[in-house]
Amino acid sequence: MRLTTFFLIVVSLQVQADGFSQQKITISKTGVSLETVFRDIHEQSGYNFLYSDRVLQNARSITINVKNAPIEKVLKQCLKGQSLLYNIIDNTVIIKLIEKPAELKPIPPTVEVSGRIVDSSGRPVVGVNIMVKNSGIGTVTDSKGEFSLSVPGSRSVLIFSHLGFATEERVIGNNTVFNIILKAEFTGLDQVVVVGYGTQKKVNVTGAVGTIKGTDLAQSPASNLSNSLAGRLTGVIVNNRSGAPGDDASEIFIRGKGSWNGSGPLIIIDGIANRSGFDRINPEDIESISVLKDASASIYGSRAANGVILITTKKGKEGKTTFHYDGNMGLTQPTRLTNFANSWQAATYNNEVNQNLYNTPLYSAEEIQKFKDGSDPNLYPNYNIYDLMLKKAAPQTRHSLSVRGGSKNIKFYFSGGYLNEDSYFKQGVDNFKSYNLLSNIDASVSKNLDISLELMGRLDRKQIATQGGFSSFEEMLVNPSTLPVFYSNGLPANIYGHNLVEGVRGKGGITSDGVNELNSQLFFKWKLPFIVNGLYVSGIGAFDYNNSTNKTFANTYDYYQYNAINNTYENENVNPSLGRSLSQRFQNRFGKTVNLRLGFTRSYGPHNIDAFVAYEQYDMNYEFISAKRSVFLSDQIPYLFFGGTQNELNDGSAGQTAYRNMFGRIAYNFKEKYLAELTVRRDESVKFPTDKRVGYFPGISAGWRISEETFIKDNFHFINNLKLRGSWGQAGSDAVGDFQYLATYVLGQGYAFGSQAQTNPSISPSGVPNPFITWEVANNSNIGLDGDFWNGKFGFEVDYFISKRSNILAKRNGSVPNYTGLVLPDENIGKTKNQGIEILLKHHNRISNDFSYDVSSNFTFVRNKVLFRDEAVNIPDYQRQAGHSIGSYLLYQTDGIFKTQADLDKTAAKYPGTQLGDIKYVDVNGDGKINSKDMVMVNENPTPEIIFGFTLGINYKGFAINSLFQGQADAKVLVNPTTRNGNINIPLWMYNDRWSSNNTNGNMPRAFNNRSETVNELASTFWLRNASFIRLKTVELSYLFSNRSLKNLGIEQLRIYTNGFNLFTIDKMQGDYDPEMNNSLGVYYPQTKIYNVGVNLTF
């Protein structure tokens, strides 16, 4: 304001110097500001104008048309209707406001206002909320979009709001009629998603690409990222099989298993393949995850046959630097635990077994009574192993801090994270810690050159008791409950050479695994507008270093044998140093990815082109060394030098691989209405011989945005987006052993010669070579329809797909007789087909500014069918895998158990040795015998055919609830603990329901020796369980504080939350097994249930 005044004064001084002249004034202008008119007057007449900015602040623009008029007339016309006065003193015109005496200001009268609200295409908007700001007065528009309202005075402000439209505000002023055009607020159309080698507007994507935002993933307290993906996306099958800290990654299949080789997707972290540890990325660092499910994956050619997961980390942002802290603490518990028979039950069971097998019981009635009453805990204990082994809950913590900001030219994102997971074990030493660092810097170093540097570091530290982790759950199955774990005086007992509780406490040694990883990449993009506008060159050099270490120190500990006759406890750890040993292993892996790209992005009127060609290569080598020494005099120095040298061992090896790829893409669209995309990739893999090395993987897709057609635009205004898309593409896989085209020899275990039996080296052939080995190929076809309606209130995505896999690498061990002795290589012989549908429905509603909710549900059905695999010729058709899904079970059919002698007698076909209480097998081929010809290929396997998810999010003021229900159907697992080759403690579900002469209604087999009686152990439908379930995967309740006092403290946002994981599950698994476990013995480290609280701070 002051500056303007000064300017005018200077101008007037100059004018004055020019001398005074009086002229008539001629002006003809429309809709110009007073200032412009004054300037014209000054130029024509020489009059100076004096006023402050404030004076003209509320002046309206004017239309003036005068010819040779005197200045007074011109000024009058200018100031007509404006609350301004003029005063001419000499050749200076002073402009002033008309001052109104304040006390005269009248009480604002009620003003009647009315109007009509339409959208940008002129259609009336019904139900628009019209509120007078800071008052309770309001109304809504009627069916014609019209409204009327009495408002208190002209200073009131009207707020027009409606879901899906940008909110408008108007000051009443002198107006009484408000005809407003509301602008659609729907932002979904502008959403950008990450696709292979680039990004695209979601509406222009022609492939089947699922995306999930980092913020959604952060709702899950699961410590392993892979577990947070479950139920979020269509077509992405996620199964968590173990909850062990550090070993809790889920298996992921995109659109099902398509091959019996590695069926996991290709993981790309920030554009680079072959990086490990994606599941260990801090969810707070993730911007988004995209999943390429169809031809959109073809751009990754090799190894993309199982789909591609693209992870994009957060980058810097221009603007104020913000710090973000997230910290949470949780308690984890097993979702399920299988209970075992207690000591007297186990003794009873063993008696029945021994009576049957050897004609004598093992325990007398007296002894069983002693187990029951606990009168002699040293010899006849009675305990629950879980009480001794497990804590009520185990803690878990995660902290992360990030800084994000930047200027126009340099943007940065830095973060650090820490995770700590403990085990379920009482006094257990099992633990997992992970430390993350991420630095993303993007710099525009000159007008046309951008350079980015990413550094991603991670340290994982996993520690498990040598007799802990998964193996301790196996120990719990194996541990005979008839033997004490601790004697009555607290001394640990000798249970077949060890003590499982002392074991999980790390007394028997500790295994420490470390991963030290540094991923780095330098990216540049150089725009070449001086050659052709839109042309650019870009490149990536990525260097990934991974160092892994393993250290196992096997230790001994005191355990005792109670001698009842002398009443003494003998320590059986007589020569501790002999039991101690240390093994260490170090491995370094170094991977290099280099990528160079020439691209072109430009629009010519309605034609939009985005194209590139690229070269990429990857090579990796690794080396490891390991060493072992035994006989440590003390456990206090767990380093190699301290061990005995008599039996020291060392080992080491190396490996290498490489890929060379060339690829390109042309994406074209016409007015974003007709979309087409073509990709081609040429890959070479060292796994294949020179002449079979090259694979070409094309992809083509097209889309038609029906909603952009005028007949839709004109007639169906509620349709924001409707897109039909289709794709076809090929992708490859080489997930088999290296160098199978060469005849090679591997080092054998050696053979001992000599009276002192010294091991001599030995080598053996690694298999017969296959000189024809080449790529496995997936042919993916997809057709999909996306829609968004009512400005995002409702949306859907539907896909139908067929993926035909051919050339699947498999061994011909079905038809090649064993007498050939051939150790078979993989050959390109298999064929499978995956077919299915995916449906995603979304609903978003905003009831008011304070209250909104989101609901979405997704459903995927995918059926895998083996079309061909090498199978034995002379097997009956019902045993063939062709026609069934990969992993289908070959099982005996069963009809319960033999409960009566009559039934046993009248059944002709019995498995040899069948007795009362044994499983009754069905004589499928009716030959009067039960043998392997009666097995039937059952179209069941642990990978579900149906997966679904349901999310519900509610926001009310600062409160938010977000929940995810997730489940699967059409999955079955085989569980028969007795197939373990060795003693087991019978699970309670088998014990309680076992058939016996006292329990002739029992549905489980009679007591039998699991080590030796095969009759009840055969793989049969008897042991098949339904693994369908629905579970509350995650639920989060949070509150967002955003009041002024926080802001005064410098805190922008404070969010507190509590969330849970796997809180409850509805399923049909019997016997206390988690439905996601997949272990035929029922032995698994149970999945976790997590209760978590946390705080989220932005400042």
Added chain:
Amino acid sequence: MNIKNNIVTYIAVFFLTGIIFTSCQKDLLNKSPLDRLSDATVWKDPALVQAYVNDQYHVLPSLDWYDKVRGLTLSSACDESIHQYGYNGIYDMNKGALAASTVTGFDTWKYDYGYIRNIDIFFSKIDQVPGPKDVINRLKGEMHFLRAWSYMDLVERYGGVPIIEKPFQLDDNFQMQRSSYDSTVYFIVAESDSAAALLPVSYDDNNMGRATQGAALSLKSRILLYAASPFWNPENNQAKWQKAADAAKAVINMTNYQLYQGPMGSYGQIFTDNTNQEIIFQRTIDRTSPNTVYSAVEQTEGPNGGINTLGQYGGWNTNSPSQNLVDAFGMNDGLPIDKSPLYNAQNPYVNRDPRFYADINYDGAKWWADSVLEFYVGGRNSPQYLGNADHQNSSRTGYTLRKHLNLTFDYQNDQFGQTNNPWIIFRISELYLNYAESEYYLGNEEQARWALDQLRSRPSVNLPHVNEIGAALLWRIRNERQVEMCFEAQRFWDVRRWKTADITENTPLMGINIVLNQDGSKTYSTKTVQQRVFHAPQQYLFPIPDYELQKIKLQQNPGY
């Protein structure tokens, strides 16, 4: 400003593309495996060929836990013992449930043919290997021997099998037919002869355990004996017996081996001292090797409750000797228990054949560190012992194995915790027994008695001369074999080739029940431990496994 900016950009871009281009190697894909040897490397280096040959020795059985199915565990598949755990489907065999579809651990079809292919590869390549002729010839000899062994392993189980001498390649026609039993035997004999012609008589100490001429000739003797036996020679073709007799005599005539001459009480050393002169061929175990961690036969076969005073190495008692076997041990007067006046069923462990005390742990026997074994009801090693609720590993029969166990070994202070015990594949006693049996069938009873007397007159056995004739002599020959060769993977095959398995393996497996009376005396009674079923005639042979017949057409053995 603009110009400077552009220069910076060019330099930067030049630098960056430079880095990337220099990383693009032409030979990027020119990679070979770093952890494996190529075909060309192996077959020009005699040292590597030697290593290749070494690996094929794994086809032999050993005392190692995992190799026993072809060795010690065969005892529980016949009437010598009962298996404590029933591993490898052994109870199915005991119950007569052997079927083509129930593949037990005793099926070696895949296993043997795997080694046969490796050996065939060797023969297809060996002639291109440069090197001293004597070395190459020896290697050939070793491989001929191992191929003979592999086929003998097959023919014992399945009868005649496809004979494969050339390694199949991926695109070959795989269809083969089973050769007749006689042709298979003929092939094995030819292989043994080839081996014997190429192999040395002995090696230096470091190479002990390699195939020798004696080993090859012993193998020939065994297979010819089998081929002449009643099951395979129902017409009692004398020529077959003559061949068997000659083959046995050829080894007996070798000067390298002699019957064990240790004093009375030391008979057990034959099986723990791997340098004793009875041994013709053995499978050694490197106790320091991490691959043989379970090979401590003293643990796997020892009685429960500890093999030393501290009980640190609680035995697992995997194969408990049967009363059936114990009764086969005669008395020290040379008579069987049912004929000898020395035998007292209520004091059965006195005055027995000295080999009994070396082979079997019985109630009252002295064990580690002068402890006394208690198999009586309630005794320390019985299932009913009250001092410990662990009844699992106690003997079901009242006996545990002593043969093969080394009681002089210091477990407490040995860092490997296991012995170097060999698994003896051929020892000279077998050849005498082969000879006796062959000569008997040839009608030369005098020769037969001579051969038996050689064994019985060893100082550690010291039994009277054999004077039986006719059928009694045949019984004696078979009984001598049962006793001398118990727990050496012989009887399982003997009862089959003798065609007596339908009796011996249809007899319940018996144990002893000993009650300690108030006055300290003991009452002995036998008990049935396991009902045994043997389906004749089909079970004289193993079925060709279903997994093979599903792939290719081969003649199945009768009855399956």
